[in-house]
Amino acid sequence: DQQVKQNSPSLSVQEGRISILNCDYTNSMFDYFLWYKKYPAEGPTFLISISSIKDKNEDGRFTVFLNKSAKHLSLHIVPSQPGDSAVYFCAASDQAGTALIFGKGTTLSVSS
Amino acid sequence: GAGVSQSPRYKVAKRGQDVALRCDPISGHVSLFWYQQALGQGPEFLTYFQNEAQLDKSGLPSDRFFAERPEGSVSTLKIQRTQQEDSAVYLCASSLVPGGYYEQYFGPGTRLTVT
Numbered sequence: 302d303q304q305v306k307q308n309s310p311s312l313s314v315q316e317g318r319i320s321i322l323n324c325d326y327t328n329s330m331f332d333y334f335l336w337y338k339k340y341p342a343e344g345p346t347f348l349i350s351i352s353s354i355k356d357k358n359e360d361g362r363f364t365v366f367l368n369k370s371a372k373h374l375s376l377h378i379v380p381s382q383p384g385d386s387a388v389y390f391c392a393a394s395d396q397a398g399t400a401l402i403f404g405k406g407t408t409l410s411v412s413s
Numbered sequence: 414g415a416g417v418s419q420s421p422r423y424k425v426a427k428r429g430q431d432v433a434l435r436c437d438p439i440s441g442h443v444s445l446f447w448y449q450q451a452l453g454q455g456p457e458f459l460t461y462f463q464n465e466a467q468l469d470k471s472g473l474p475s476d477r478f479f480a481e482r483p484e485g486s487v488s489t490l491k492i493q494r495t496q497q498e499d500s501a502v503y504l505c506a507s508s509l510v511p512g513g514y515y516e517q518y519f520g521p522g523t524r525l526t527v528t
Contacts, residue, residue, distance in 0.1 A: 305455075333514055335516065337519075342521070343521050343522075344417070344419075344504055344506075344519030344520050344521045344522050345456065345504070345519045346519070347516045347517070347518065350516060390455050390456075392455075394513045394514050395514070396512075396514050398512070398513045398514065399446075399458075399461040399468060399469040399512055399513045400446065400458030400461065400469070400472065400513045401446075401456075401458070401513055401517060402458070403455030403456050403457070404455050405453065405454055405455050406454075406455055
């Protein structure tokens with residue numbers, strides 16, 4: 302049973318618009334969440350994280366929102382750029398854990 | 414500032430052969446992780462080292478998989494008697510602090526194809 306779910310395999314957005322990538326989790330022990338971006342033939346690159354004591358974290362064009370009661374988080378990219386086209390993975394961890402638990406990823410395509 | 418490096422980048426093995434995959438983590442990083450990524454999936458945890466100690470190997474799929482980090486830096490993942498289901502990208506990640514509760518920095522991966 303998947304503990305971290307990214308239900309949209311793909312998303313297409315026009316350059317300059319907002320991209321919203323969603324992630325749901327089932328394990329209530331998770332309290333630290335991360336987003337990674339992956340280009341073909343490269344490893345995942347860390348983008349942004351959020352701990353459960355916060356409901357929002359911003360870094361430039363990237364903002365992550367956390368809704369603990371709904372066990373849902375989302376990544377907003379504003380404005381989207383063609384270079385943002387990649388696979389985005391949501392990952393989660395808990396304080397006792399030794400691994401990140403990843404979703405299956407969402408492929409974002411930003412067209413110019 | 415070198416990142417995590419892995420070698421080889423690509424490996425083709427005949428079924429039944431043994432393979433060894435190498436990971437050079439970021440210098441000074443205490444934690445080292447191995448993940449397996451099948452096509453269309455997210456990375457899945459295999460094993461975790463804190464310095465030279467292998468503290469969690471719960472994700473290793475069978476006793477054909479073995480990992481070591483003898484001096485607390487470079488790590489090797491060995492797969493004995495490879496099977497077709499072992500075909501995947503093997504990712505290594507390192508982290509500055511102990512445990513999985515922090516950002517992990519990934520290498521480019523080794524793509525293993527078993528024929």
